[in-house]
Amino acid sequence: MLPTIWMRRLRLVTGLVLMAFVTSHLGLLAMGIASLHQIDVWYPYFMEPWEGRVGETLLCFSAFVHLVLGLQSIAARRTLAMSRTDAVQLFLALLVPPLLIGHVLTLRITGELTSGFEAGYEFILSVYWSFAPLYAIQQLLALIVIWAHAAIGFYGFMVLRPIWKRIGGLVTPVLFAVPILSLLGFAQGGKETVDRLAADPAFRQGIEASWQRVGEVADRLMRIETIFLSIYFAAAGLAIGFFLFRFLLRSRATVHVAYDGGAVATGPKGLSILELSRTNDIPHASVCSGRGRCGTCRVEIVAGAERLSPAVAIETRTLAMVRAGPGVRLACQALVLGEGVSVVRVLPPFADASAAREPQEWVTEPAPVVAAPAGLDTETVPEAAS
Amino acid sequence: MNAYMMHLMAALSEAGGRIWRLADDLLGAPADLTGLWHHLTRLVDSDVGVRGFTYMLILLVIGVGLEWLFWTYALPSRQAIEAAEPETPRRALVLGLQRLGLRFAGLLLFVGSIVAATSGFVWPPGIQDVVVTLTLAILTVRFAGLVSDFFLAPRTPRLRLLRMTPQAAKRASKGVAAVVYVLAAGIFLAELVDHAGAVHLASIIRVAAAVLTAVLLLGAIAAQSRARPRVPRRGRRLPASPLAFMGSCFVLGVLALWLIGADRAAASLIVAAVVVGAEVVLRDMVEALTRSDEEASEDDTVAAVVSGIVLRLMRLLVALVGLGIGAVIWGVPILAMEGGDSMGGRLAGRILGAIALLLITDVIWAAAKAAIDTKLSRLGPMALEGRAGPNARLGTLLPLLRKGFGITLWTLALLSTLSILGIEITPLLAGAGVIGIALGFGAQTLVRDMLSGMFFLIEDVFRVGEYIESGTNIKGTVERITLRSVALRHHNGPLYFVPYGGMGAVRNNSRDWVIEKFNIPLPHTVDIETVRKLVKKVGQKMLEEPELAAVINEPLKCNIYRIEPGLKIFRCKFQSLPGQQFTVRAQAYRRIETALKAAGLGFADNAQKLLVEHQGTNESAPETISTLAGVPPSMLNPGAAAT
Numbered sequence A: 001m002l003p004t005i006w007m008r009r010l011r012l013v014t015g016l017v018l019m020a021f022v023t024s025h026l027g028l029l030a031m032g033i034a035s036l037h038q039i040d041v042w043y044p045y046f047m048e049p050w051e052g053r054v055g056e057t058l059l060c061f062s063a064f065v066h067l068v069l070g071l072q073s074i075a076a077r078r079t080l081a082m083s084r085t086d087a088v089q090l091f092l093a094l095l096v097p098p099l100l101i102g103h104v105l106t107l108r109i110t111g112e113l114t115s116g117f118e119a120g121y122e123f124i125l126s127v128y129w130s131f132a133p134l135y136a137i138q139q140l141l142a143l144i145v146i147w148a149h150a151a152i153g154f155y156g157f158m159v160l161r162p163i164w165k166r167i168g169g170l171v172t173p174v175l176f177a178v179p180i181l182s183l184l185g186f187a188q189g190g191k192e193t194v195d196r197l198a199a200d201p202a203f204r205q206g207i208e209a210s211w212q213r214v215g216e217v218a219d220r221l222m223r224i225e226t227i228f229l230s231i232y233f234a235a236a237g238l239a240i241g242f243f244l245f246r247f248l249l250r251s252r253a254t255v256h257v258a259y260d261g262g263a264v265a266t267g268p269k270g271l272s273i274l275e276l277s278r279t280n281d282i283p284h285a286s287v288c289s290g291r292g293r294c295g296t297c298r299v300e301i302v303a304g305a306e307r308l309s310p311a312v313a314i315e316t317r318t319l320a321m322v323r324a325g326p327g328v329r330l331a332c333q334a335l336v337l338g339e340g341v342s343v344v345r346v347l348p349p350f351a352d353a354s355a356a357r358e359p360q361e362w363v364t365e366p367a368p369v370v371a372a373p374a375g376l377d378t379e380t381v382p383e384a385a386s
Numbered sequence B: 001m002n003a004y005m006m007h008l009m010a011a012l013s014e015a016g017g018r019i020w021r022l023a024d025d026l027l028g029a030p031a032d033l034t035g036l037w038h039h040l041t042r043l044v045d046s047d048v049g050v051r052g053f054t055y056m057l058i059l060l061v062i063g064v065g066l067e068w069l070f071w072t073y074a075l076p077s078r079q080a081i082e083a084a085e086p087e088t089p090r091r092a093l094v095l096g097l098q099r100l101g102l103r104f105a106g107l108l109l110f111v112g113s114i115v116a117a118t119s120g121f122v123w124p125p126g127i128q129d130v131v132v133t134l135t136l137a138i139l140t141v142r143f144a145g146l147v148s149d150f151f152l153a154p155r156t157p158r159l160r161l162l163r164m165t166p167q168a169a170k171r172a173s174k175g176v177a178a179v180v181y182v183l184a185a186g187i188f189l190a191e192l193v194d195h196a197g198a199v200h201l202a203s204i205i206r207v208a209a210a211v212l213t214a215v216l217l218l219g220a221i222a223a224q225s226r227a228r229p230r231v232p233r234r235g236r237r238l239p240a241s242p243l244a245f246m247g248s249c250f251v252l253g254v255l256a257l258w259l260i261g262a263d264r265a266a267a268s269l270i271v272a273a274v275v276v277g278a279e280v281v282l283r284d285m286v287e288a289l290t291r292s293d294e295e296a297s298e299d300d301t302v303a304a305v306v307s308g309i310v311l312r313l314m315r316l317l318v319a320l321v322g323l324g325i326g327a328v329i330w331g332v333p334i335l336a337m338e339g340g341d342s343m344g345g346r347l348a349g350r351i352l353g354a355i356a357l358l359l360i361t362d363v364i365w366a367a368a369k370a371a372i373d374t375k376l377s378r379l380g381p382m383a384l385e386g387r388a389g390p391n392a393r394l395g396t397l398l399p400l401l402r403k404g405f406g407i408t409l410w411t412l413a414l415l416s417t418l419s420i421l422g423i424e425i426t427p428l429l430a431g432a433g434v435i436g437i438a439l440g441f442g443a444q445t446l447v448r449d450m451l452s453g454m455f456f457l458i459e460d461v462f463r464v465g466e467y468i469e470s471g472t473n474i475k476g477t478v479e480r481i482t483l484r485s486v487a488l489r490h491h492n493g494p495l496y497f498v499p500y501g502g503m504g505a506v507r508n509n510s511r512d513w514v515i516e517k518f519n520i521p522l523p524h525t526v527d528i529e530t531v532r533k534l535v536k537k538v539g540q541k542m543l544e545e546p547e548l549a550a551v552i553n554e555p556l557k558c559n560i561y562r563i564e565p566g567l568k569i570f571r572c573k574f575q576s577l578p579g580q581q582f583t584v585r586a587q588a589y590r591r592i593e594t595a596l597k598a599a600g601l602g603f604a605d606n607a608q609k610l611l612v613e614h615q616g617t618n619e620s621a622p623e624t625i626s627t628l629a630g631v632p633p634s635m636l637n638p639g640a641a642a643t
């Protein structure tokens, strides 16, 4: 199996590819605000790259790999304790394939199954607005779900980059403008299509002919869809089942972790320190929500370092990036394997993404020495402290 | 009697009708459901449905986007608040309020942007109502969540305002969320369904939501009574079981009332229960806030004052809001209450006014009392080392003031309440005036005593602990000051009660300083200057002793006062603090005696006088007698020895 760091990178890259495709797809749809004609005009620029052999292969590969790796990450989860954004992203991800499969199959496979089928924006808008509006609802849901999933992932990835400081103000509005504009384009284009269907019988006939073709192969399409969905649900069920299996069978031993400020977290053995913080409601900075990329969750290990899982590649890389000293670990990566671990959170709980972008700005002076230095008169210590 | 019977019958038949209607609804609901389903599918399966859905999604993206943008800036502050370790509950309250404000701002942005964007679209018919209802539902549910989080804070124990364990808080917040969701479904879903024309189904949804809410509340009560600690808590007289039983009965009663169509009665009962609950919760909170504040800073009694006022203000607010809601429920026009024509409405308005007035009076009274009490507790001891302290007058006046203020305030409030309730108080006042005159004649001395007493106190003639002498020659230390008389403790023990009216000129022996003078007779042979210096030295010596120096204002001095045959009488004087002169004088005598002895001098004695009387008859007698007196003759009578 690939090392985790590579799996993560692959998931990220394939996700970015898919997002690029979705963006150009939706961008083209947004042209519908101007007119249907504009969609035709811009089609080559937006969609053609994805329809060549390279583009198509890349897309299929990315979709497959992203899906598999996503399911793998579910199976590899240790607990359900995660940030709310993460939970939303995960939930949305599970919804994507069932919502999307009909759309993809209709447009990609119908042409292969029967001749004389031309899948264009006019056709699909006619179907959605006039022939089978129920599909439109499904498609709209898919749009929102996919975009939300993508935007969360993209934001979480980009916000940690130093470049975000310069482009963030520009990119965030785009993240919201894309779905809004494409939805508006969808509505506008739909209106235009409905009007044209009523006014232009020739156009209507052409669309109806295509729709007829789809109707002819509907059975086969349905069968393919069923097969795909069964495989998907089986895989997803397997991943979730695997997670549940591990979750239920995990060691019943509980461990305790002591934090600075006197807090103590209790939880099952084998969770990461950050997961223990979350399940115990202990405030803990985690900008990348435990992906090991931001370094904001890092802790200084005061005691029990040998009872933590050894650092893996992701962790050492991130620690080096934030220039952490010795004895510092990432709370999201270090698993607690035994009692007696005591940590000091390096960053305050409200550290934001800037702490990952500019680590040196946030580094505080070393933690105060708790024990009295040798050679000091014991009686003067309290006074000196006060 | 007949009218009441009629009313009752009408109500009963109304309730019966309502029950039958419920049965109707139940029978009609399935048909409604299929009708609604057809309606929905038809709507969704058309370009109208697609358009509406598209627009709704756009609104959702706009709302979520703006709120997300808000949180990218506000999240660090929120996290900082949630991670803070407030030292006092008051600080925790402030932090909790800040968090609530932040979250509320986010919610407002979400809902506001959605509402604002709604107007930007041309909606297909019938969709906009759905959007508005859905937005309202989201607003309601999220707002309820914010408020419940503000009080319970299940994930941030430091910000929790109610005293409960984390588990209990988590359970409670889940319960609240469940109730809120059920109620929201009962209100908004039913409205949507109603809107689509499925009246029976809407009614059934409402009933189901009400029953489910009641079941949830009953479950909560049961869980609560099981979780209640066995040890009875202080201040709760009722043991757990009756409370739980009564609560269950209440829930079921309200449900039954609602089911038979007595909506107003049910709503009023709910409002009353909420008001009582809010009162209990608020008292608990304010109590917690004050208690720990006292621990934090001993003398910060301002906190106590503030908490008393805050508690009453909150109580006032809660009661007023509850009453207002009650008025709305019963359709009483609040603003036009006086002009209302219905007898019940007028009466209700008046009762509301009276209660409000009494609550406001209570607030004022609490504020004044707390202020005076604080001042009193800050005064410190009334008397310092037997002297009346500088605060003694305040110590006597403040309780009088408090009593007087209380009597006036409550009398006024009572009279006003009577007048609000429609009872004419003019004859009452007139009657009081007549009686007042009659009483005034009879109680002239009483009034005189009280009035002159007031002036005695205002002019600061005496304070508790001072030694005074009244014009009627009654002496004593002031022990107690009342409205009519002063109690003086004579130094021998008896206690005099002197009415102020008869006190006349008062001699206050305890003010500022006293001058004490006393004589010392010395034989006429002593040298005036020697004695003066000797005594002056004694005076300086006394100043060197700290205890004496503290009470002596001007040191002891003496000078020749009179010369009598055979005697020189010196007069000594010093100034000291009042009440201390006797000790100082005794000390002075003792020291002068010692000093005289050391200088070989002594006090004059009567023996010399004897000598003077018998001078003519016997020459040798003086020697004999002076020897008897123990004084060398040469010292006593150097002149005689020379002769």
Ligand code: FES
Residues within 6 Å of the ligand: A274, A285, A286, A287, A288, A289, A290, A291, A292, A293, A294, A295, A296, A297, A298, A318, A330, A331, A332, A333
């Ligand atoms: S949470 Fe980002 S590195 Fe651990």
